Amino acid sequence: MVEISIEKFAKSVVKNNPGEDLKTVTESLKEALDAKKAGAKCPICGNPIWAAGSGITGSYMCFTCTTGEADDSEDYEIVE
Ligand SMILES: [Zn+2]
Numbered sequence: 001m002v003e004i005s006i007e008k009f010a011k012s013v014v015k016n017n018p019g020e021d022l023k024t025v026t027e028s029l030k031e032a033l034d035a036k037k038a039g040a041k042c043p044i045c046g047n048p049i050w051a052a053g054s055g056i057t058g059s060y061m062c063f064t065c066t067t068g069e070a071d072d073s074e075d076y077e078i079v080e
Pocket of ligand 1: 045
């Protein structure tokens with residue numbers, strides 16, 4: 001995964017989704033990252049959750065179960 005700060009990722013999400021609120025998106029991403037750090041696991045396969053995607057969708061799942069793709073090498077994961 002490509003690491004990106006919550007701030008940068010949140011800004012890109014809002015840019016691509018006009019109507020989303022930067023503060024709300026940032027808070028959701030922080031919550032998802034906190035959950036991941038606390039050991040949250042995907043309810044489908046048991047892998048660690050994908051914080052970037054989970055924060056956006058609100059469903060805490062891993063990358064593969066969220067996107068249906070196995071290759072995560074070019075996708076973002078948030079870090080602090
Ligand atoms: Zn999964």
